[in-house]
Amino acid sequence: MRKNQSVSTSRAWPLAGLVAGFAGLAVSYSLAMVMTIRDSPVVAVAELVVRLTPGPAVEGAIKFLGRADKPFLVVVILVLSAAVFAWTGLLARRTWWRSVIVYAVLAAIGGVAVWVQRGATALDALPVAAGFATWLICLSLLTEPLRRHERALAAAPATDTGPGSGPGSGSAGHTRRTFLLRVGVLVGAGATLGVVGRAIGRSRRHVEATRRLLRLPGVSRPVPPPDVRVGVPEMTPWMTPTETFYRIDTAFVVPAIEPADWTLRIHGMVDREVVVTYQELVDQALTEAWVTLNCVSNEVGGNLIGNAWWSGVRIAGLLRAAGVHEGADAVLQTSEDGWTCGTPLSVLTDERDAMLAVAMNGSPLPIEHGFPVRTIVPGLYGYVSACKWVVDLEVTRFADIEAYWTSKGWSELGPVKLASRIDVPRDGGEVPSGGAQVAGVAWAQHTGIDAVEISVDGGSWVPARLAGVPSADTWVQWVATVDLDPGDHTVSVRATDADGLVQTGEVRDVLPDGATGWHTIELTAVEPEEPDASEETQEEDG
Numbered sequence: 001m002r003k004n005q006s007v008s009t010s011r012a013w014p015l016a017g018l019v020a021g022f023a024g025l026a027v028s029y030s031l032a033m034v035m036t037i038r039d040s041p042v043v044a045v046a047e048l049v050v051r052l053t054p055g056p057a058v059e060g061a062i063k064f065l066g067r068a069d070k071p072f073l074v075v076v077i078l079v080l081s082a083a084v085f086a087w088t089g090l091l092a093r094r095t096w097w098r099s100v101i102v103y104a105v106l107a108a109i110g111g112v113a114v115w116v117q118r119g120a121t122a123l124d125a126l127p128v129a130a131g132f133a134t135w136l137i138c139l140s141l142l143t144e145p146l147r148r149h150e151r152a153l154a155a156a157p158a159t160d161t162g163p164g165s166g167p168g169s170g171s172a173g174h175t176r177r178t179f180l181l182r183v184g185v186l187v188g189a190g191a192t193l194g195v196v197g198r199a200i201g202r203s204r205r206h207v208e209a210t211r212r213l214l215r216l217p218g219v220s221r222p223v224p225p226p227d228v229r230v231g232v233p234e235m236t237p238w239m240t241p242t243e244t245f246y247r248i249d250t251a252f253v254v255p256a257i258e259p260a261d262w263t264l265r266i267h268g269m270v271d272r273e274v275v276v277t278y279q280e281l282v283d284q285a286l287t288e289a290w291v292t293l294n295c296v297s298n299e300v301g302g303n304l305i306g307n308a309w310w311s312g313v314r315i316a317g318l319l320r321a322a323g324v325h326e327g328a329d330a331v332l333q334t335s336e337d338g339w340t341c342g343t344p345l346s347v348l349t350d351e352r353d354a355m356l357a358v359a360m361n362g363s364p365l366p367i368e369h370g371f372p373v374r375t376i377v378p379g380l381y382g383y384v385s386a387c388k389w390v391v392d393l394e395v396t397r398f399a400d401i402e403a404y405w406t407s408k409g410w411s412e413l414g415p416v417k418l419a420s421r422i423d424v425p426r427d428g429g430e431v432p433s434g435g436a437q438v439a440g441v442a443w444a445q446h447t448g449i450d451a452v453e454i455s456v457d458g459g460s461w462v463p464a465r466l467a468g469v470p471s472a473d474t475w476v477q478w479v480a481t482v483d484l485d486p487g488d489h490t491v492s493v494r495a496t497d498a499d500g501l502v503q504t505g506e507v508r509d510v511l512p513d514g515a516t517g518w519h520t521i522e523l524t525a526v527e528p529e530e531p532d533a534s535e536e537t538q539e540e541d542g
């Protein structure tokens with residue numbers, strides 16, 4: 001009897017490891033799908049392996065195994081993981097921390113694989129972290145009854161071997177039931193998570209495929225005007241690449257909308273309700289413009305701002321077709337996921353390029369940035385204008401509405417505030433004493449920037465040189481040369497807009513309608529090193 005039970009527990013330990021291991025993978029996988037991260041950690045590892053494997057080795061593997069593609073690799077990784085997971089269960093039998101080390105190593109591999117993917121952010125590591133936490137929790141949940149059982153056996157070897165006792169009876173039976181119950185619950189929960197994650201991932205993948213195949217004839221490639229760059233090395237690009245464009249939304253699961261399923265309803269204080277399909281929208285003449293979008297939550301010097309080439313349909317025409325009633329002063333925009341914002345009617349109907357954008361930087365909008373249609377309004381913060389996944393425009397009055405952020409204490413109106421930022425050098429950086437270049441961006445969308453000045457160590461303001469802009473709706477790059485003595489310095493920047501308004505130095509928080517204050521950085525000027533012989537030769541060679 002006793003022998004039997006010890007045999008059954010020795011099988012239970014690797015089983016515990018296996019179940020805990022796959023529960024962790026299920027959590028990380030479904031979280032990656034729900035967060036719409038491109039690949040689950042396991043797939044990221046497979047990609048990394050492909051990337052690190054030299055070509056000849058891949059060919060050899062294909063010859064030997066018949067194939068060596070990514071899905072196959074994923075299966076190989078899962079099988080190897082199963083072995084390691086079973087082993088963690090065995091390790092846990094002796095000392096729990098050995099299995100923790102194995103989990104940490106696995107998580108590190110997954111973390112690195114996710115991290116080296118293009119455009120990865122800290123958030124992309126969350127599934128790995130959640131998987132790691134799941135491993136620890138599940139393994140301790142599963143091994144606790146086993147440990148209790150073994151302790152009971154060791155303390156009173158006779159209890160369970162007496163007459164009438166056996167598997168399923170007494171305390172041994174109890175711990176066995178606890179163990180099996182927990183195994184069952186975790187297997188069920190893991191499988192459910194996996195299935196749900198897969199369903200979400202699949203519908204998103206389908207939309208992604210549609211998006212990739214979309215051809216929008218009216219959309220042109222982004223070509224920044226030739227004069228927009230100051231030409232300083234390390235400078236932020238004037239056109240923000242789509243992959244690094246900041247992203248802000250309240251969506252935990254980003255809406256995945258098939259263009260064929262999308263319609264926009266325009267209603268409220270209008271003569272006739274209008275419903276537009278995606279095809280009807282993109283069949284209209286498209287407007288294209290460079291517009292800098294920024295977030296009201298951008299701190300002074302922050303990077304919640306980006307400049308892109310947007311293609312879309314002017315909202316003014318659509319509103320005209322609906323026939324806006326007198327007395328209306330707002331449009332309540334609603335997204336597919338129920339987010340709302342209130343936008344002044346005036347900015348949607350004046351001469352500016354307020355549009356229902358279908359493309360960003362020459363390609364259909366990425367799903368995260370509002371596919372298939374989002375609003376772009378030059379001159380307003382995103383929270384009052386740039387509705388992603390927009391499906392409903394209600395012409396109304398501000399007095400009659402409350403939008404998502406205004407109900408949480410943010411201002412009803414959100415015109416962008418005049419601001420400027422130092423990008424080069426980085427805060428805390430080093431520059432050569434004597435002449436050093438300081439450069440950055442300034443913006444006052446739809447008003448325009450007339451001047452940028454910098455001040456060193458709180459001294460007088462000296463003008464910077466401005467690069468060109470295609471319109472008043474984008475940020476402008478600026479550069480100045482400063483003559484610094486060796487040592488620590490501060491540099492501040494301020495801009496003047498086209499109306500003559502000088503950027504205020506008054507420091508205010510982002511709540512309720514955007515931060516103010518001058519961006520100030522610290523830097524250290526150091527004596528330039530004497531050029532050494534090798535550099536001189538290089539110069540001569542060049």
Ligand SMILES: Nc1nc2c(c(=O)[nH]1)N[C@H]1C(S)=C(S)[C@@H](COP(=O)(O)O)O[C@H]1N2
Nearest residue numbers: 246247248249250295335339382383386388
């Ligand atoms: N549906 C929806 N649209 C939204 C938001 C949101 O949470 N949900 N956030 C807004 C905010 S606060 C900003 S700053 C911009 C950001 O747009 P981006 O993520 O494309 O940069 O989207 C706006 N549109």
Ligand SMILES: [Mo]
Nearest residue numbers: 295296382383
């Ligand atoms: Mo925002």
